[in-house]
Amino acid sequence: MVPEIIDVHLHCFVGQQHGEVVARDLALLRREGVARLTVAGMVTTDQDRDIIWNLVPDYVDNQGDPCFNEADDLLALAARSGEMLLPLVDTRYIRGDVATTLDGFVRQGFRGIKGIYLPDNENDLGVGNVPETLGISLEQYRRREWELFAYAEEHDLPLLYHMDARRYGDTMKALLDDFPRVRVNFPHLGIGRKAFCAFLDRYPNVFTDVANLLPHIRNNPASYRDFIMHYPDRVCFGSDAFLYQAGMVLDYISMVKELGLPEEIEAQVFCDNPVRFLGRALEGV
C-alpha cells in the first residue's frame, strides 16, 4: 500500500483571494498521495513594510497580505481545505506576553508553532535579527524564545524551529535540556548535518526535515540516503514550498523516491515521522 504523504513544512504567502487556485492545487496533491500540509502563517502588528521585510528572505515572492499578517487568510484557507492544511503560527514578530498571545492564536485555530532563531545578522538566510527589528534586548529575545518552547511543551503542540546547529548549538542544547518533552522539528537537517547529529543522538523528541535541500540532496544522494538510514525515525518529509507552489511539493516527493530508500523507511519519512512529530495537531481541536 502506498503511504499517505504529510509535508511538515510549507509557508503561506497567499491570501483568501487565491482560494480557488489553492483548492485546485490541493486536489492535485491529494491525487498524488498527499494527505496533509503543515503551513506556517506569519502574524504581524507592525505596518512598516521595511521593518517587516527585515526578517523575510529576499527570495520570497509574497502574494498574500503585504504586511505579512496572514492569520485570517491562512485560517480561512485551512477551514476550506477539509483538514488538509494544518496552520502553524509563525512567531518571528510576536510581541508582548508569549502565553497570552499564543493562547489567542490557538483559540483561533492554529495547531502548532513556527519559530526561527535570529539573534544576530550571521544567520543562514541573510535576514536581519529579531532584537534590533523589534527594538528589544538580546536577553528579552532569548526569554521570548524560551517561552515559546515552554508553551509548545506545556500544550503538547508541534514546534517547527529554524535554527542553525553549527552556529547556535549551545542555545539549542540549553533549550532542549530545559524542555526535554517538546516535540521539535529543527528543519533542513539542522542546517549542518555534522553539528546536528549530536542532537539527534541525545534527544529523542527532536525531528528534522529535508525542506529546501533538493539541490544538495540531488548533488549527493548517497550521503543523504546514509543520513536518513541512520536516523530513520527522525527525518520528516518537508518541502519549504509556498502555498502557491504545489509543483515544488511534487518535486520533493520525487526527490525522496529517487533516493531508493527501503520501502518501510520511505514510509517513515513520508508519514510515520510526520505523524509522531505533529501528534495531536493532526486530530483537530
Ligand SMILES: [Zn+2]
Ligand atoms: Zn521554511
